Amino acid sequence: MKLAHFSDVHVTHFPLSGGFALKRLAAVASYSLAGRGKHFEGSDARIAALLEHVDAQGVDHALCTGDLTGVSTAAELQRAAELFGSRLRAPERFTVIPGNHDRYVEGASGLFEQHFAALCEGATFPAVKPLPSGVTLVLLDAARPTSLIDSSGLIGEAQRSKALSILSDPSLRGRFVIVALHYGLLRMTGHRDSRPHGLRDDVELMRLLDRDDVTVDLVLHGHLHRPFTLRAGRRHVVNAGSATDLHMRCGYNVYDIDVAAHRVGITRHWWNREAGRYEPDVGHALNVTLDTRP
Template identity: 35%
Template sequence: MRFVHFSDIHLESGFDGVPARAFLNKRFVGWANLALRRRRHYQGATERLEALESFAREIGVDVALCTGDHTALGTEPELAQARAALGPFERLPRGLVTIPGNHDVYLEDALARFEAHFGDLLRSDRPELATDGRWPLVRLFGDDVATVAVDSSRPNPSILSSSGRVPDAQLEGLERALEALADRFVFVMTHYAPRLASGRPDSVSHGLDNADDFLRATARARRGAIIHGHVHHCFVVRVPETSLPIFNAGSTTLTGREGLWVYDVDGTRATATRGRFVEGRWTLDEDSRVDI
């Protein structure tokens, strides 16, 4: 079964209809950053995502996995646009699994909006394994593969912080789910990076508060991979704290740093191959293929 993992698409095409009061907070700083700098780096993001959907069909992808940050500031038009842009991925043979990133739940007011637009995607095939509302979300793919997603994103009203945390109850659920699914290859999905490419934790202001606890919860998994985004560089790293390799798709639509992973998994073997965006086309970098 073939999976494509993309992340941090950060779609945004203006804020028509968003009331001014929605910007009387940290969102104003985020908006200024967009207007002055960020928007330039994400020009063509929608086209790159559309090209990815065609590429996914061309190379026979069964399932799309997205690890959050669909938007820039979690406003109504952005969430509506992002949800519509994901539609074609839902129609892949076995559909789409996605989770929120911190930009999707940028401030408290975005939580209900994310739920309204993306709630139908946040479903679990094993709801009895949930320990914190609907989380962790479990999806089963055939007899050999599953995804277990935990939510590490939260609103961050301070302009100095964009850190995340997996609630303790979800870590318990994650351990339990990994035990229950021990006969499958499991993708553990979350938005935040438990480690950087160097193997070291991310900074206090940008990282996952309880990265060590999260890694501990996955330490005994038999077969699988941790997959995430948030840090806008595509990489894979192995660390002694967990048996699972850690794959970051980076930001799939960021000009010059476009990243994604394609995973091929069957009952006995799993590999990961990096995708690159070269001269306006997605391509698989066969030389990058690694065994998982």
């Protein structure tokens, strides 16, 4: 089974049509004055190329772990939806969960769901998506509007409690189980992310995922724009990084999953700016094979 994983594509459209919340204005200043806008300049074209490249890989399924937009205006969500096009009507092939930039301010409430609910089981989390290939996706949502200086996420006790009953169900033991969320469990260094940037209940979630009675093969996320893989306790975690951020060698992952052997081979694809296309990133540190059952 082949699964594509991309994240943090950040459709970035100004001027702001969805309200001038202080947090959005601060983001505009950061994009315009501090140069962040340059990282996502022309991201629409890269997203279109990315989706076509994913389609051309012959993957069984594709997962996006959030941050479709810059400041979650109606126009940005609309544009993201246009770029997905008919894929929005193919939940059997595509899964999308929200990132913090898709719920940037209170005023953005419901915009992500309006376009993308069909790709995450109605956007009621935790969501469970069993795929015909033997892979089961368990989707968590930690994205929420926060204050001006806060981009942290929170799964919350209610969602964690439901996730525990889903993941400890014996029927999952014969499946290849992937937990997908926007936020990472740890930074690339293996340390916790900072309080204003990371998952507030990271410790609680890692404790849950590390339990003996819980079935998990892989944890997939984005949010941190540089990709990496690491171990959090007994679980393998893969961060796809940003697929479109020009500040770094951006790209996406394809996972070749052997469900019965509980093994996954990772192939990194990167955006070749000169050639104007995504292509295999030969020799990337992420191109490894992992045995996923502890």
